[in-house]
Amino acid sequence: MEARKIGFIGLGEVGRTFARAMNENGAEVYYFDVVRKNSHEGIPFLPMEELVQRCDVLLATVVSQAAVEVAREACRYLKPGKLYADLNSTSGSVKREVAKIIEASGADFVEGAILSAVGETGAKASILVSGKKAEAFARLMNELGLVHVRYFSPRVGDASTVKMVRSIFSKGMECLLIEMLVAGKRAGVSDDLWKEIVQFMTEHPFERVAENWIRTHPVACERRYHEMIQVVETVREMGLEPIMAKAAVDFFKRSLAVGLPQAFPEKPARSWEVVDRLEKELKP
Amino acid sequence: MEARKIGFIGLGEVGRTFARAMNENGAEVYYFDVVRKNSHEGIPFLPMEELVQRCDVLLATVVSQAAVEVAREACRYLKPGKLYADLNSTSGSVKREVAKIIEASGADFVEGAILSAVGETGAKASILVSGKKAEAFARLMNELGLVHVRYFSPRVGDASTVKMVRSIFSKGMECLLIEMLVAGKRAGVSDDLWKEIVQFMTEHPFERVAENWIRTHPVACERRYHEMIQVVETVREMGLEPIMAKAAVDFFKRSLAVGLPQAFPEKPARSWEVVDRLEKELKP
Structure with a gap:
């Protein structure tokens, strides 16, 4: 996975922490957020359509209730070759619902579950990822400074199920x-x-x-x-x-x-x- | 506390384990039990009346439902100078009820809470004791091989409350x-x-x-x-x-x-x- 253009959908605490780390590790980072609409710490704001077109990898880091909604919005501009990763804190079944929406566009889908408190661990947060492209995605994240992103399984939902059950x-x-x-x-x-x-x-x-x-x-x-x-x-x-x-x-x-x-x-x-x-x- | 004649009321797993340790550490050990009525591993059986008269320290190690009943039976023969210790697994309020029964006879009362599984730890079980004479009682138990009996407080019920709440x-x-x-x-x-x-x-x-x-x-x-x-x-x-x-x-x-x-x-x-x-x- 050669992608170096990363787009964040949602720039809350998790988004900001990860975007900063990736920026420092050589990625081109952009973001879209419904609340914040100005460039932030050197990370340019883009409207959703431009963000999806500009970036190879999209990371959804929104509040969990918005997971399905932002996927619907993003998929209008997604196409084969793009990768959409949902890192929101939701159940395995919501992740599978998002997978259906995203994969209908031909883009790849990976889901992740953040196990630690990002406020405490920063970019060293322990994250499990699952999905068909999850192994390559984990490697890319490791290279971009998210050193504890770990491949878990090829089945979408497994990573989130571990997080849920672990809770x-x-x-x-x-x-x-x-x-x-x-x-x-x-x-x-x-x-x-x-x-x-x-x-x-x-x-x-x-x-x-x-x-x-x-x-x-x-x-x-x-x-x-x-x-x-x-x-x-x-x-x-x-x-x-x-x-x-x-x-x-x-x-x-x-x-x-x-x-x-x-x-x-x-x-x-x-x-x-x-x-x-x-x-x-x-x-x- | 110079007492070396110890009487067990109830010789289940806990009673047997502790009696054996005390025997090996130089105490004269006797027991009364409603089920078992023959000498056991060199520990002589005595009827309740004789047990209480012969021994300086009585240890109740029965099933928790019988705590009040055996206290009532024992207190018929107790008198000042004797010490009755209830090590049963009951609440602080049951221990206070037992204290009232025992102290009416003029005998001293100590209550203990066994924190560890005696089946695993043997005589090294962690035990908290409380009551006015609990400090001297803990020292005596330590000398007689129950090395982890620890004084907790002068108030009857405190040791058992810790055990309950810890659970x-x-x-x-x-x-x-x-x-x-x-x-x-x-x-x-x-x-x-x-x-x-x-x-x-x-x-x-x-x-x-x-x-x-x-x-x-x-x-x-x-x-x-x-x-x-x-x-x-x-x-x-x-x-x-x-x-x-x-x-x-x-x-x-x-x-x-x-x-x-x-x-x-x-x-x-x-x-x-x-x-x-x-x-x-x-x-x-």
Whole structure:
């Protein structure tokens, strides 16, 4: 992929950060934005039609609600040989919808999912890309300063699905930690609790801790179910609604309902045995 | 505390593990149990009355539902100078109920919360103890081979409250990881997802990652709320009910409802500012 003319559709925080990096790494960078209409930090503004005609690679970095709309607008001017990459934070199915719109013009389509907070990582953000041309696209981005763009799969939507599913963990952790600390504060034990948790998570390798939690799930889910019912009561007695703890009660209850303890009379050797079994038991 | 005659009430996995360690460390150990009625691994069985009369320190290690019942039974024979320690896995309020029963006899009361899985750690289990005599009790336990018994506070119930509230995190993480991996498996991306998460959590210090999640909560909760709605839809499209992800949606929604973004126009310098604010906003 020899393209060096890059057009940004949307110049918010992500667009600005990436455009600056590419400019410094020798690309000709232009942008279109519905709000901002003057050249910005040496990056010329172009109307959508000119932007698409001038550039070889178009990068959509708009707010997620606008993903489909800007694709419809851009595809009026796209043609074979151009590449349109949607880096917006949307689901795999929205990405596939955008792919249909773009590919109707004959242009190539790649979708990407930004895993890290660009405000923190800048152009070193971890980004997964998928689609038929995603491998070459990842290489081009690496050359242009986005060093952690990584090819994930040839199927449009896979990168975004990883991001979505990964959010169960990262956003869920955020909520768990806050729920625990707010309850700990109300009980007057938050400092000790924080020290205890940080010490535990620092002293033990994450992979071992996580695997052990998963492997013990089938044999311990009944005991943990009853314990979490007590936790919910304890937190409610403090005048707080334990949203995450209540969900854990329901989660353990479901594992009991699908017979996980019966399926594993003993702790299995590997954590994926638990995941596989539960995935099979949970019928669509 | 010079006591060397230890009586176990309940000889399940926890009782057996601790009794063995104490025996090896020079204590005279006896037990009472409703099920098992013969000497076990050199530990003599005694009826409740004789056990309480013979021993200086009584350790209740029964199933949590029996905590109050065995305390009532034991207190018939307890008197000043004896110490009764409840190590059962119950809430702070149950421990306070047990304290009332025991202290009516004039005996001292200590309560403990076992934080680790005794099946994994043995006598090296991490245990917090609270109560007026908890400091001396912790020292005695350390001498008798329970090296990670740690004094926590003079208030009965505090140790158990830490354990309960800590479970929001540890049990919640277990559920989050399994929910993520089951969804990842159904989407055909679980291996990559697991590698990505393990790599991320291994390369970054837990304390920094956790603090950053909490500090960005007020400024990002609206964006994350909308993202988690998409995650819930994505997982439901796979035929799975996203119990934990749905709870995260509700959690972010509540932070929006209590005006957290307005309270923090910018990311605060310290994570506890977010916790303190939320604790104050959530009226009992």
